[in-house]
Amino acid sequence: xxxxxxxxxxxxxxxxxxxxxxxxxxxxxxxxxxxxxxxxxxxxxxxxxxxxxxxxxxxxxxxxxxxxxxxxxxxxxxxxxxxxxxxxxxxxxxxxxxxxxxxxxxxxxxxxxxxxxxxxxxxxxxxxxxxxxxxxxxxxxxxxxxxxxxxxxxxxxxxxxxxxxxxxxxxxxxxxxxxxxxxxxxxxxxxxxxxxxxxxxxxxxxxxxxxxxxxxxxxxxxxxxxxxxxxxxxxxxxxxxxxxxxxxxxxxxxxxxxxxxxxxxxxxxxxxxxxxxxxxxxxxxxxxxxxxxxxxxxxxxxxxxxxxxxxxxxxxxxxxxxxxxxxxxxxxxxxxxxxxxxxxxxxxxxxxxxxxxxxxxxxxxxxxxxxxxxxxxxxxxxxxxxxxxxxxxxxxxxxxxxxxxxxxxxxxxxxxxxxxxxxxxxxxxxxxxxxxxxxxxxxxxxxxxxxxxxxxxxxxxxxxxxxxxxxxxxxxxxxxxxxxxxxxxxxxxxxxxxxxxxxxxxxxxxxxxxxxxxxxxxxxxxxxxxxxxxxxxxxxxxxxxxxxxxxxxxxxxxxxxxxxxxxxxxxxxxxxxxxxxxxxxxxxxxxxxxxxxxxxxxxxxxxxxxxxxxxxxxxxxxxxxxxxxxxxxxxxxxxxxxxxxxxxxxxxxxxxxxxxxxxxxxxxxxxxxxxxxxxxxxxxxxxxxxxxxxxxxxxxxxxxxxxxxxxxxxxxxxxxxxxxxxxxxxxxxxxxxxxxxxxxxxxxxxxxxxxxxxxxxxxxxxxxxxxxxxxxxxxxxxxxxxxxxxxxxxxxxxxxxxxxxxxxx
Numbered sequence: 001x002x003x004x005x006x007x008x009x010x011x012x013x014x015x016x017x018x019x020x021x022x023x024x025x026x027x028x029x030x031x032x033x034x035x036x037x038x039x040x041x042x043x044x045x046x047x048x049x050x051x052x053x054x055x056x057x058x059x060x061x062x063x064x065x066x067x068x069x070x071x072x073x074x075x076x077x078x079x080x081x082x083x084x085x086x087x088x089x090x091x092x093x094x095x096x097x098x099x100x101x102x103x104x105x106x107x108x109x110x111x112x113x114x115x116x117x118x119x120x121x122x123x124x125x126x127x128x129x130x131x132x133x134x135x136x137x138x139x140x141x142x143x144x145x146x147x148x149x150x151x152x153x154x155x156x157x158x159x160x161x162x163x164x165x166x167x168x169x170x171x172x173x174x175x176x177x178x179x180x181x182x183x184x185x186x187x188x189x190x191x192x193x194x195x196x197x198x199x200x201x202x203x204x205x206x207x208x209x210x211x212x213x214x215x216x217x218x219x220x221x222x223x224x225x226x227x228x229x230x231x232x233x234x235x236x237x238x239x240x241x242x243x244x245x246x247x248x249x250x251x252x253x254x255x256x257x258x259x260x261x262x263x264x265x266x267x268x269x270x271x272x273x274x275x276x277x278x279x280x281x282x283x284x285x286x287x288x289x290x291x292x293x294x295x296x297x298x299x300x301x302x303x304x305x306x307x308x309x310x311x312x313x314x315x316x317x318x319x320x321x322x323x324x325x326x327x328x329x330x331x332x333x334x335x336x337x338x339x340x341x342x343x344x345x346x347x348x349x350x351x352x353x354x355x356x357x358x359x360x361x362x363x364x365x366x367x368x369x370x371x372x373x374x375x376x377x378x379x380x381x382x383x384x385x386x387x388x389x390x391x392x393x394x395x396x397x398x399x400x401x402x403x404x405x406x407x408x409x410x411x412x413x414x415x416x417x418x419x420x421x422x423x424x425x426x427x428x429x430x431x432x433x434x435x436x437x438x439x440x441x442x443x444x445x446x447x448x449x450x451x452x453x454x455x456x457x458x459x460x461x462x463x464x465x466x467x468x469x470x471x472x473x474x475x476x477x478x479x480x481x482x483x484x485x486x487x488x489x490x491x492x493x494x495x496x497x498x499x500x501x502x503x504x505x506x507x508x509x510x511x512x513x514x515x516x517x518x519x520x521x522x523x524x525x526x527x528x529x530x531x532x533x534x535x536x537x538x539x540x541x542x543x544x545x546x547x548x549x550x551x552x553x554x555x556x557x558x559x560x561x562x563x564x565x566x567x568x569x570x571x572x573x574x575x576x577x578x579x580x581x582x583x584x585x586x587x588x589x590x591x592x593x594x595x596x597x598x599x600x601x602x603x604x605x606x607x608x609x610x611x612x613x614x615x616x617x618x619x620x621x622x623x624x625x626x627x628x629x630x631x632x633x634x635x636x637x638x639x640x641x642x643x644x645x646x647x648x649x650x651x652x653x654x655x656x657x658x659x660x661x662x663x664x665x666x667x668x669x670x671x672x673x674x675x676x677x678x679x680x681x682x683x684x685x686x687x688x689x690x691x692x693x694x695x696x697x698x699x700x701x702x703x704x705x706x707x708x709x710x711x712x713x714x715x716x717x718x719x720x721x722x723x724x725x726x727x728x729x730x731x732x733x734x735x736x737x738x739x740x741x742x743x744x745x746x747x748x749x750x751x752x753x754x755x756x757x758x759x760x761x762x763x764x765x766x767x768x769x770x771x772x773x774x775x776x777x778x779x780x781x782x783x784x785x786x787x788x789x790x791x792x793x794x795x796x797x798x799x800x801x802x803x804x805x806x807x808x809x
Contacts, residue, residue: 003314003315004111004112004113004318005109005110005111005692006112006114007024007107007108007109009108010106010107010477011098011103011106012423013044013779015100016044017045017698017701017702018038018061018700018701019034019108020034020045020046020047021033021034021176021253021346021691021702021703021704022034022110022691022700022704023108023110024323024343024344024345025116025117025138025139025147025637026326026327026343026344027140027141027144027329027331028052028144028325028326028328028329028330028331028518029144029145029331029335029598030051030052030139030147030262030274030344031049031139031326031327031343031344031345032047032048032049032079032137032139033046033047033048033708034110034117035047036098036119037080037081037149037151038080038081038083038084038095038097038098038661039084039097040077040080040095040169041077041172041173041175042134044146046175046176047079047080047699048070048075048077048176048346048347049074049076049078049079049262049606050073050074050075050351051073051075051214051264051266051339052202052327052332052335052337053266053335053633054072054073054075054210054266055070055071055072055209055210055351055407056070056073056075056184056206056207056208056212057209058070058071058184058185058186058187058208060184062183062415062424062555063182065415065424065546066512067183067413067414068223069180069183069184070405070406070411071174071185071187071339071350071351071411072344072352072405073187073188074173074174074176074206074347075172075205075214075216075262076168076172076191076203076214077168077169078168078216078260078262078379079137080165080168080169081151081164081166081167081256081657082095082096082168083095083096083151083153083162083163083164083165084160084162085128085131085160085161085163086128086160086162086163086245087127087163087303088130088738092126092163093127093128096123097221097495102124102125102203103121103122104124104384105119105120105121105122105137105780107119107120109510112319112322113296113298114291114295115138115295116136116138116291116294117136117138118134118135118137118428119133119134119135120132120134120135121396123782126509129155129156129158129250130157130158131153131154131155131156132153132155132156133149133151133153133154134152135149135151135152136150136291136796137149137150138290138291138294138355139326140290140293140294140297141294141297141298141301142293142294142296143280143284143293144331145261145262145267145276146259146262146280146284147259147260147264148258148260148287148291148485149257149260149763150256150287151164151255151256151258152253152254152255152449153246153248153253153254153256154248154251154252154254155248155251155252156250158248158250158306159247159249159250161229161245161246162246162248162249162636163243163244163245164220164243164244164245164246164256164703165216165242165243166201166217166220166242166243166244166256166258167191167240167241168201168202168203168216168217168239168240169237169238170188170191170193170203170205170258171239172184172188173185173187174186174187175521176346176701176756177346177702179345179417179419179422180350181605182417186208187207187579188206188207188208188214189207189208190204190205191203191204193235193236193237193239195234195235195240195242196232196278197219197223197281197728198231199220199221199233199242200219200278200281201218201220201235201237201242202216202217202218202274202278202281203215203217203240204273204274204520205786212264212265212266213264214262214265214266215263215273215274215276215277215278215571215754216262216263217258217260217277217278217280217282218242218258218259218281218733219258219259219281219282219284220242220256220259221255221256221257222244222246222254222255222288223255223256224255226247226254226255228244228247229245229247230243230244230245231245232244232768236598238556239261244256245318249386252755255287256345256694257286257287259281259284260281261276261277261281262277262771263276263277263280266336268334270649274345277453289447294307296524301329303323304510304746305325305367305400306318306321306745307321307716307717307743307744307746308743309742309743310742310743311739313685313688313739314743316688316692316712317688317713317716320688320691320709320710320712320713321709321713322618323343323704323706324360324709324710326343326344327339327340328360328364328368328371328375329371330370331367332371332374333368333370334374335374336378336381337374337424338353338357338360338376338378338379338404339353339356339360339437340352340706341353341428341703341705341706342703342704342705343704343706344700345564345706346701346704347702347703348699348702348703349403349412350405351405352403352404352518352695353378353404353405354400354402354403354435354707355432355434355435355438355492356663356706356707357375357438357439357442357707358438358441358442358624359663359707359710359711359714360375360706360707360710360711361375361376361445361446362445362714362717363713363714364716365445365446365450365725366449366712366717366747366748366749367747367748369446369449369450369452369748372442372446372450373446373450373455374653375731376439376443376446376459377594379439379692380410380459380462382400382404382408383463383466384400385396385407385409385467386408386436387466388399389401389550390411390470390473395470395474396469396470396473397471397472398432398436398463398465398466398467398468398469398470399433400436400439400467401430401435402429402431402432402433403429403430407711411428412427412429412430412675414426418501419598420595420598420599420601420602421598421601423601426505428498428505428506429490429494429497431488431490431505431506432489432490432492432495433489434495434510434513434516434758435690436467436470436471437471437513437519437520439463439467440463440464440468440515440520440523440524441519441520441624443456443460443463443464444460444523445725447460448725448726449725449749450748450750451748451751456527457531457532457535461527461541462543464523464524465543465545466521467524468520468521469543471486471521472552472553472556473520475517475556476487481561482559482757483559483560483561484559484560484561485508485561485573486508486510486513486514486517486560487506487507487509488504488506488507488508489507489513490507490509490510491507491508491510491511491512491513491571491572491617492512492616492617493571493614493616493617494570494660494661495596495597495608495612495660496572496607496608496613496617498608499608499634500608500609507524507572507573507574508573508574509561509562509563509570509572510571510616510617511562511569511572511618511621512571512617512618512620512621514560514561514562515562515633516624517560518557518558519616519625519633520551521554521559523635524553525550525553526664535562544550545766558636558637558638559637560637561573562634562637562639563575565637566652567645567648568645568648568649568653569618569645569649570618571613571617571618571653575611578609578611579595579609579610579611580610580611581656583655586599587735592697593658594658594660594696595614595660595693596612596614596660597660612656612657612658613657613658614658614661614664614670615660615667616653616663618649618655618669619653619668619671620667621633622646622650622667622670622671622674622675623670625726625745626674626722626731626733627674630646646675647675650671650672650675654668662687662691662695662707662708663705663707663711665684665686666683666684666687666711666715667711668683669686669715670684670715670719673719673735673737674719674735676749677785680737681737681740684712684737685739687708687711690705690708691704691708691709693707697708714742716745717747720734720735720740720743720759721734722735723757728777729776729777729779729784730749730755730776730777731779731780732764732778732795733780733781734778741759741760742759743758743759744756744757744759750769750775750776751771751773751775752768752769752773753769753771754765754769755768755769756768756769756792756809759797762796762797762799763794763796763797764794764795764797765793766787766792766794766795767786767791768788768789768790768791768792769789769790770790771789775788775789776788778795780795780797781798
């Protein structure tokens with residue numbers, strides 16, 4: 001396989017769902033899983049198409065409890081295309097199925113450069129002969145409403161006829177995630193079908209409660225100057241079918257093209273979704289024409305986004321980038337959508353938006369800032385809902401939901417199923433209020449990278465202020481410690497959602513929550529000082545804030561409590577009172593203990609009793625902030641976070657983390673790389689392999705882990721370079737990671753398109769493209785360097801090996 005192609009050979013039913021996720025094709029507006037066209041959904045295959053932001057909410061009764069869940073909707077299946085061979089003048093053979101011995105030489109090739117998936121195989125019918133089949137599909141990156149499937153049939157040693165059935169199938173449910181099987185999954189309703197000559201069928205439906213109209217049309221035709229023996233359009237109750245009888249002869253390929261169009265009532269600049277879909281499908285170019293414009297669109301994307309990293313690591317990074325761009329493309333800039341944690345690739349987490357954008361936007365900021373801005377606008381439009389949620393909880397400011405969907409209400413489930421025990425348990429994940437800090441962080445990083453002062457001073461300022469206001473109101477002064485405390489929250493760890501035996505859920509003084517809250521308040525105060533007086537007054541009036549409140553904000557930002565124990569930062573107050581876990585015993589007993597919480601609950605125990613984390617919690621601070629910024633944050637809070645203290649903290653939690661999230665190895669890898677540790681590569685490698693190797697045992701078939709994929713890109717772009725955008729400069733502090741010691745990428749910084757960053761042989765090279773813009777200020781090892789447009793500067797990387805040798809022992 002080349003650096004641009006991925007290949008799967010043979011047919012393995014047990015691995016099909018994983019391959020389908022990894023072979024998903026999308027364009028930011030919609031995506032279709034890489035399922036086999038002849039197969040409907042079942043135990044092996046799961047064809048599915050998802051439109052970004054198309055959600056529906058249903059009620060269910062589960063284990064005697066009434067629950068409401070909102071899901072990203074699996075829309076009618078447009079991909080369906082099957083065939084069978086004529087055996088006699090009046091009899092047909094069975095419809096081809098991959099589950100038969102007649103399938104030979106089965107192969108899939110995913111072409112990242114061109115955004116296509118090609119499948120080839122041979123089908124041998126003992127009564128007729130051998131048939132070669134090649135299918136190529138695309139989801140158009142230029143026109144976000146189009147997709148196409150070309151099937152080429154070649155008879156090897158016989159002449160005859162093939163019957164081809166091309167369909168739009170409205171008999172679909174949300175069935176990708178087995179553990180959701182007890183929930184109501186019928187989101188598609190009011191299905192209607194029809195046809196329009198000469199060869200277009202259509203289907204329209206609505207989502208059950210959100211009432212989104214979905215319209216799709218498919219034109220199927222025999223090309224290359226061939227004429228089908230017969231062609232019949234058959235609209236049905238839930239399926240619109242087009243059947244063609246195709247003549248074949250030895251070594252004369254017959255091309256069948258299916259061109260698909262999709263619109264919904266959420267689209268802009270349309271009148272009627274059905275009319276638009278039918279018109280778009282029936283007038284679209286043929287497959288070669290669509291392929292040409294599709295490939296051109298991908299070429300433009302790769303010019304803005306690609307990087308050069310040698311070896312297998314670079315190959316995987318490009319694969320990750322491909323899937324990020326299929327979920328979040330320039331088309332996303334025109335949509336009201338967030339970052340679905342599993343991309344547009346499956347139904348895990350019900351397609352909800354979490355804090356994963358924290359790992360996604362930093363990459364987009366420096367390549368597609370217009371997409372970052374759109375994703376931030378998704379949060380801004382839901383600010384009123386966050387304000388209402390805070391008021392309902394008796395708080396001021398904005399309390400953003402841990403899980404968000406269509407309208408920004410809290411979509412976190414109140415009960416979740418433990419597959420290991422079969423029991424439904426209370427779900428307290430909605431107490432992860434640190435999602436607000438993640439939103440504020442993304443606002444700040446976007447504005448620093450893009451120079452979008454207008455956004456920072458308007459929508460960005462409003463979000464920052466309301467998030468900071470929530471933290472200030474949530475913080476309670478404790479006279480006994482002289483500190484402000486934030487109680488009853490859950491941190492990124494997620495294993496710990498309460499104290500052992502406590503009547504109420506939540507933890508006190510989670511270090512990550514408190515430090516990031518202090519950062520939000522500090523940055524908001526800084527922004528308010530920088531705002532023009534008229535804008536500051538206008539903002540205060542708009543949000544009804546009295547400037548007299550700000551001294552307390554400053555006090556809270558300096559006095560939020562950060563607990564310590566045994567010379568390390570405590571994950572939360574009382575962490576040191578928990579029991580140690582016998583890690584070796586559980587690994588011996590269960591092998592993989594990534595989901596230690598489920599294992600312990602099934603044993604009648606609880607992870608709340610132990611010093612054990614699902615993923616990085618305290619160490620997330622080292623992922624978000626450079627060592628210098630993190631030290632400054634702790635100094636503001638009255639603590640001296642020395643290198644020794646941080647190193648001890650890293651070591652402490654490294655030994656107590658089960659890595660139950662794909663984000664965990666990513667964070668640990670970057671934190672260790674910053675600490676100049678030799679074992680950083682182990683975690684980086686595992687982060688790279690997380691989805692392609694399905695390290696969590698079946699979860700990738702339910703959708704890729706988009707945050708982890710984008711995070712590996714950010715690890716290269718920001719982590720290994722130490723790149724920061726602050727104080728009107730590019731800051732670089734490269735870290736040594738031998739397995740990724742050479743790389744090159746371009747970034748869009750402020751108004752400079754294509755700033756080149758290249759590392760090799762102990763030096764970093766900065767190239768600024770020629771333009772009329774101002775020079776760029778670069779900071780490397782505290783030394784300022786100015787690089788003018790049209791100039792390339794090569795800077796030596798300071799030798800840190802000796803300085804850190806004793807730290808790495």
